[in-house]
Amino acid sequence: MSKTLDLTPASTATDPAKPRGPQMKVASYTAYGGPETIAFTERPIPTPAADEVLIRVRAAPVTAGDARMRSGKVPRGLGLLMRLAIGLRRPRVAPGWAFSGEVAAVGSGVASFTKGQRVFGLTGFKGGAHREYLVIKATGTVLPLPDTLTFEQGAAFFFGGLTAADFLIDRAKLAAGERLLVAGATGAVGGAVVQIARHLGAHVAATASPANNPLARQLGAVEVTDYRKGLPSGPFDVIVDVMGSLGWAGASAHLAPGGRLALITADLAQMLGAAVLPRPGKRKVLTGTNKDDLPSMRRLLALHQAGGYTPVLGPILPFADLQKAHAIAESFHKPGNLVVVM
Ligand SMILES: NC(=O)c1ccc[n+]([C@@H]2O[C@H](COP(=O)([O-])OP(=O)(O)OC[C@H]3O[C@@H](n4cnc5c(N)ncnc54)[C@H](OP(=O)(O)O)[C@@H]3O)[C@@H](O)[C@H]2O)c1
Incomplete structure (x- = not known):
């Protein structure tokens, strides 16, 4: 042992x-x-x-x-x-x-x-x-x-950073110029998602509680709403739902054709649904857990050294x-x- x-x-x-x-x-x-x-x-x-x-x-x-x-x-x-x-x-x-x-x-x-x-x-x-x-x-x-x-x-x-890089880069394949919504933008995962997405050239909108609105903007979100009152105006190419509070039911109307919904927190039904259910408009639901290996750690370090994440x-x-x-x-x-x- x-x-x-x-x-x-x-x-x-x-x-x-x-x-x-x-x-x-x-x-x-x-x-x-x-x-x-x-x-x-x-x-x-x-x-x-x-x-x-x-x-x-x-x-x-x-x-x-x-x-x-x-x-x-x-x-x-x-x-x-x-x-x-x-x-x-x-x-x-x-x-x-x-x-x-x-x-x-x-x-x-x-x-x-x-x-x-x-x-x-x-x-x-x-x-x-x-x-x-x-x-x-x-x-x-x-x-x-x-x-x-x-x-x-x-x-x-590493905790939020590895998750953010995994979902944005490997799963959602976020591209420069795409519109991203981060639902829950200022915790460990959300704070990393906002920074890395901005670094990748995305237009970032976010939700946060009113107390965290300034932090979300400081990290790079250009539009921030209180998640208890509604979402910034879409549609979005990628939605990162940190707490799974939107789910497909809450997010799909805001997701552009070809859009990806990343459920960082997902229950078993959502995970199974992501794997097998077809979504209209070639949209996708992404779930899973991030890798915690040396290549992923080194990639995150490179993002930090390029000014894309702290x-x-x-x-x-x-x-x-x-x-x-x-x-x-x-x-x-x-x-x-x-x-x-x-
Ligand atoms: N899939 C994976 O591999 C993976 C990896 C890491 C974490 N996770 C999961 O991801 C979740 C977040 O982890 P974390 O470390 O980032 O947590 P955290 O630091 O506590 O942050 C939680 C965030 O969610 C926001 N939030 C809370 N309730 C919300 C709601 N109803 N609607 C929208 N936003 C809401 C909070 O915003 P305010 O503070 O402004 O209220 C805060 O920004 C956890 O469930 C964790 O288990 C999954």
Whole structure:
């Protein structure tokens, strides 16, 4: 079992007869439920294997995905699938999907990273980033953190950004000059969609709550309406429905012939419908989950370096406030990305 996935209960992780080596604080889920089901334990700081690096984590995002995994609350029809994947009675994955930090030690066979180097990356679906130290393969999903990003921005970089790039570029194939509507434009995903779409040359309209209207404009939306009152005037070539609040029923009248509706949040029926139901006017519904591999990470970094994407930072909390962070993340109304700092 990978060291980032060590789920041994803290009480049996160390032999009380042996002297305790250096310890670190590790978060875990004790059950599906509210933020109170997050617990902290002490574990020995791991030693990297020959092909691994040990990272002193400095910041990690607390995302909508983290909140869903902890609570078990996923779009309709997907609950059983999720529990079959990550645990029937409690999440058997460790909390935390992404990180930024410094290399604290390298394995004997690692030449690509050096001690003290700033890095950022993904622990991915298996989790394990909500802790003070983690080990990861040097050839895994970890990259040098550029000087243009702080640790907090590095932690926030991938979640919304990878999703936005995947849906806009790979699935919707957004082209310069096309008209895009982003429904829910200022959270982790929406904030990235607006920026990347502008960078690709699209005309971006958006919806946001009144409090977030200025942020949506600042990110690059040229027309912004309150989603409780209606949509900007279409038709649109692409509609990105971040929370799935429009669906085909709410979006189709605003979608041009050949248009694509990207449901970032979709329930099982919408996913099946996207795959099999024909839509008039050669229109399409797109659903799915984004890839979290090195090529996708490198593409997003290239977009950042070309001036097309920098993650929006929202609340920044100390690691000790992880339960509070989860409560904010599951509101689905946070501006940008929430990170905890270690
Ligand atoms: N398919 C995938 O691979 C994938 C990947 C990542 C995330 N997701 C899903 O995407 C969703 C968003 O994630 P996130 O991290 O961006 O969440 P977030 O940071 O909490 O942002 C949620 C956004 O949705 C807006 N919103 C809330 N209720 C709305 C409504 N009724 N109509 C229109 N907009 C509404 C919010 O606007 P205000 O704050 O202005 O109210 C905010 O901009 C989650 O359901 C998550 O599970 C899917």
